[in-house]
Amino acid sequence: MSIRDLISKVQSTEWYLREGSALAEQKYEEGWIANILQEAYNQVSGNYQHQCNVSVSAPNINIAMRFLYLKTKGLLTLELNKIAARSRPKLSCLEKQIRGERSVYADFALYQLGKMGYATMSSLYSQRNLAALADKVNEMVIPANSSRAWMQGEQVLKHNEVLEFISDPTIWYIAQEYLNCQPILNEVQLWKSEPFNEALHNKSKDALEWHFDHDHNRFLLFLIYLSDVKLSNGPHQCIPKSSFENMPSFMTYDGRYEDVVIERSGCKSLAFTGGMGDIIVADTINLHRGLPVNEGRRLVMQLRFVDSTGFTPRDDFNIYGKLQRELLYA
Ligand SMILES: [Fe+2]
Numbered sequence: 246m247s248i249r250d251l252i253s254k255v256q257s258t259e260w261y262l263r264e265g266s267a268l269a270e271q272k273y274e275e276g277w278i279a280n281i282l283q284e285a286y287n288q289v290s291g292n293y294q295h296q297c298n299v300s301v302s303a304p305n306i307n308i309a310m311r312f313l314y315l316k317t318k319g320l321l322t323l324e325l326n327k328i329a330a331r332s333r334p335k336l337s338c339l340e341k342q343i344r345g346e347r348s349v350y351a352d353f354a355l356y357q358l359g360k361m362g363y364a365t366m367s368s369l370y371s372q373r374n375l376a377a378l379a380d381k382v383n384e385m386v387i388p389a390n391s392s393r394a395w396m397q398g399e400q401v402l403k404h405n406e407v408l409e410f411i412s413d414p415t416i417w418y419i420a421q422e423y424l425n426c427q428p429i430l431n432e433v434q435l436w437k438s439e440p441f442n443e444a445l446h447n448k449s450k451d452a453l454e455w456h457f458d459h460d461h462n463r464f465l466l467f468l469i470y471l472s473d474v475k476l477s478n479g480p481h482q483c484i485p486k487s488s489f490e491n492m493p494s495f496m497t498y499d500g501r502y503e504d505v506v507i508e509r510s511g512c513k514s515l516a517f518t519g520g521m522g523d524i525i526v527a528d529t530i531n532l533h534r535g536l537p538v539n540e541g542r543r544l545v546m547q548l549r550f551v552d553s554t555g556f557t558p559r560d561d562f563n564i565y566g567k568l569q570r571e572l573l574y575a
Pocket residue numbers: 452456457458529533
């Protein structure tokens with residue numbers, strides 16, 4: 246699909262015919278949507294080794310893409326993903342590298358993802374390495390005015406256990422098949438969370454309320470528990486299959502969703518309790534939240550794969566891009 250086709254496809258959606266032209270005229274400068282779509286097209290069709298020439302600033306394009314996701318009910322995301330798939334086709338070598346029972350885990354995870362937007366897997370990693378990494382995460386110091394500590398970027402990649410996890414072709418294969426293209430690893434984080442003081446806590450900011458993520462076009466998270474997580478330790482919680490193309494109009498708005506709205510909608514939520522080493526694979530375009538840590542602590546490693554660069558200033562493709570080239574093209 247060319248950029249022209251993409252623009253006309255978005256412009257032919259029911260939303261655009263009803264609201265789009267008026268919005269483009271009133272709220273934004275002339276040609277705003279065409280401009281944003283051109284930038285999005287450049288980013289999804291670019292090779293991840295090449296940073297696109299960003300003519301629209303990162304925070305603005307992120308807000309615009311979120312807005313267009315809402316207004317096209319996911320159509321734009323799917324069309325951009327097809328362009329990413331054509332630009333960076335899947336690597337056939339990944340599947341061949343998966344050993345033994347891991348290919349069964351991978352196929353089952355993909356089945357669950359297709360059905361629910363979420364999947365769970367038992368540990369793929371040695372308990373010894375998990376325990377060693379958990380010890381290191383546990384050593385992180387939580388600031389006095391907070392309930393959590395985190396680490397990312399080069400600091401995280403110094404730990405051999407992290408390198409072992411992210412070198413496993415199983416997760417790359419799952420990300421590739423789900424994202425329909427050669428995936429890009431753009432975030433590796435370690436988190437330690439403890440019970441918080443209500444007075445200090447911003448519940449919405451800390452993602453403890455129902456919401457969807459849209460910092461990228463299509464993306465997939467792997468949450469690897471590094472401690473046992475019971476209901477009182479703040480498990481991840483989701484509503485399966487709640488991306489906008491699957492939801493009624495009254496459930497498709499931006500912002501946080503109150504518990505009462507979820508209850509009235511009839512949607513059923515799932516809380517992912519589990520043991521050290523359990524893995525949750527999550528497309529967090531679906532509604533989700535983290536339950537609060539009321540007891541003990543929760544230790545987690547989080548990996549994020551995306552189908553295209555850009556859209557958010559938090560991305561650090563230089564660090565992970567180098568690692569990815571070493572892993573996939575060695
Ligand atoms: Fe989130």
